[in-house]
Amino acid sequence: MLSTSIGIDLGTASVLVYIRGKGIVMREPSVVAINSNEDNQVVAVGEEARRMIGRTPSNIRAIRPLRDGVISDYQYTEKMLKYFIQRAIGRRFLKPVIAVCVPSGVTDVEKKAVMDATYQAGAREVHIIEEPIAAAIGAGIDISKPVGSMVVDIGGGTCDIAVISLGGIVVSDSIKVAGDRFDEAIVRFMRKRYNLLIGERTAEDVKIAIGSAYSFDEKRTMDVRGRNLVSGLPVNQPVTSDDIRDAMQEPISAVVEAIHGVLERTPPELAADIYERGIIMTGGGSLLTGLDRLIQDNMGLDVFVAEDAISCVAIGTGRFVEHLNGDGHFQINH
Ligand SMILES: Nc1ncnc2c1ncn2[C@@H]1O[C@H](COP(=O)(O)OP(=O)(O)OP(=O)(O)O)[C@@H](O)[C@H]1O
Secondary structure (H helix, E strand, C coil), X not given: CCXXXXXXXECCCEEEEEECCCEEEEEEEXXXXXXXXXXXXXXXXXXXXXXXXXXXXXXXXXXXXEEXXXXXXXXXXXXXXXHHHHHHHCCCCCCCEEEEEECCCCCHHHHHHHHHHHHHCCCCEEEEEXXXXXXXXXXCCCCCCCCXXXXXXXCCCCEEEEEEECCEEEEEEEECCCHHHHHHHHHHHHHHHHCEECCHHHHXXXXXXXXXXXXXXXXXXXXXXXXXXXXXCEEEEEEEHHHHHHHCHHHHHHHHHHHHHHHHHCCHHHHHHHHHHCXXXXXXXXXXXXXXXXXHHHHCCCXXXXXXXXXXXXXXXXXXXXXXXCCCCECCCC
């Protein structure tokens, strides 16, 4: 009997678990709720904890243990990871082999900590995988070939840009500007332009509903509910997709500049491959309307959003662990 292989995308915004033969079996927000009256015990994890944000007595706090693509709270990252692994695998006779994809800003010490937590949660063997490699595998790129591919993974906390060839990263950059920064920019804009106080969850909803990185002919509007900072009362403020584009201009430009920077540092042969094949975008942030078009116009090359972009890293991590050969190397025979 084969032991189970599991791939985990330990993301800033969400954790996805992939099991061999089943695909993605779990997709939960990276949130932990703790009770300060009971020695900061964990009271809920994932979606249940997220629902508690802003709706709990003051002794219960919902925290995001990974922020800005780094582990901001190791203790709770470990608890969250263990909870998800145990829920995914249940009771098993044979311990699973687990690959965990960590945000690229994570240090070697933190990687070791994630490894230890995964062993403690019941793994037989643990592999830590880099985010751009997982994203590329998940997007269906054959990374083993001596051909340059550029992957831009835009998550919640980080935007990772990498040129991959022969299974390794040749040039890369990681900036702490991604989906969360877009949301924060919308919060700031609403306060400045409309004296309206909104939370980050509302900002995210607005971004997904009418946010656009590119100026399309069709304009969209929506009413945003918040608190007027002058009257102190709740109001509905109509906003347009142009408003939201203005709001996000700074973080969007930072993403475009970072891609430029990586292309400039790419060796000419690989750059030629990328001009021929285009850029692949993955991660939830790449779903922002018009972002592909904006990058395409700026760079003068084709940009494709991968199928199921938000799951690419988890799928890639799962495929990585499925195709490990006996000596611990990734190998797919095409
Ligand atoms: N349709 C959409 N349009 C715009 N943004 C979206 C959309 N769907 C999801 N997002 C954004 O994608 C981000 C989360 O992406 P993802 O789940 O890939 O991140 P993550 O892997 O948890 O983070 P990281 O890679 O930084 O660790 C959030 O900021 C979310 O608002």
